[in-house]
Amino acid sequence: MSATSYHHGDLRNALLEAARDVLEEKGLLGFSLRETAKRAGVTASAPKHHFTDTRGLLTALSALAFRELADELAAADQVDGSRAERIVAQGRAYLSFSVRRRSLFELMWQADRLDLADPELLEQKSRAFRVLDDRVRGDSAPLLDDGDPRMAATFTRWSIVHGFAHLTIEGSFGTDPTAAQATATALLSAALGFIVDDA
């Protein structure tokens, strides 16, 4: 791979990185494939060889984001302590990710702009969920077994954490992101403390 080569060599990854930049800078509303190609130093028609369309690119980016989220949740789970403490640590990590990667986090839940049937996206999303779900950790059980009542606790914790994350980045806890995150983190810890049955 040479910088001056006609062939880029790693355009797929370069486009994903450029897309992250554009997303961070312009927000989801201002995102465009043309701008992304331009940032990657390539013409507007080049991306076609790697992603069928904008949806495909955003879907791949979203899968990558879910992978990062899963990694951060897994790292947080390594904390020493009780099950309750590990769950709280994961919640904080989730919240931190949502604030730090705001636009990316928003993208991850925009069904409109993603191909929800994409295998890689499904895989990474379910991996993140499986990390959250301490009950089945390490397990390769399929995600979302609707009939399984044991899923309830995980869904509930997920909803709580997700609700705090969403309201935080949306500004409902104040417009200063750092302060809002601090407020949300404190409340989240307390709420999870109520919920988690630390047997």
Added chain:
Amino acid sequence: MSATSYHHGDLRNALLEAARDVLEEKGLLGFSLRETAKRAGVTASAPKHHFTDTRGLLTALSALAFRELADELAAADQVDGSRAERIVAQGRAYLSFSVRRRSLFELMWQADRLDLADPELLEQKSRAFRVLDDRVRGDSAPLLDDGDPRMAATFTRWSIVHGFAHLTIEGSFGTDPTAAQATATALLSAALGFIVDDA
């Protein structure tokens, strides 16, 4: 107001209704001012006399939506029962609104597309919050007194309900809206049961 009149007579409201339709049909991503004007039977430049731009129209629509949400929450709160039961009833109403008015609900949290400083929007949003906050119901206390620790419980309940709503419409509880809503409602009731201190 005559149907054939040169002057519409109530174009502002007609545009808001048309915008709702467009939003419901095309989603937030496919929304446009031109299409809205067309549905209202008016040329593309007519809306300028009532809303400065698309953001202004969407902001007004969002304020209207918060008003509806507040009304539905208030109605749900009229249920006979304990404080805990009233809180659960509000949670169900919140969830129901989010599913029934999906695109509108999504719009309400899109900071990108709204003028968050708009007085009417702020007013209706804080009214909805005040209904949720049973502690200050009927009170005209200002919203979001950050230093007030008594706010914590309300924020927490709000986050839980909001998290369930968001994950429900996003499809995390399954792709069938009715089933997803049923699942979320059941889990939500249980979660609020844990949280609410029914003294």
Added chain:
DNA sequence: TGTACATCAGTGAACGCGCGTTCACTGATGTAC
């Protein structure tokens, strides 16, 4: 009650913009023999 006139709320044609996409092409790479 009638008239003059200002203001308000629309029309409709036109403009420029950035977008995704197409198409014929070309340079670089990989492979068969």
Added chain:
DNA sequence: TGTACATCAGTGAACGCGCGTTCACTGATGTAC
């Protein structure tokens, strides 16, 4: 080892589209006298 050729991964010009917005205009309404 060298050559021919297929395939891959780009270029760059062009296209049509829907968008928000502008501008000069006009019909309807409201008001002063």
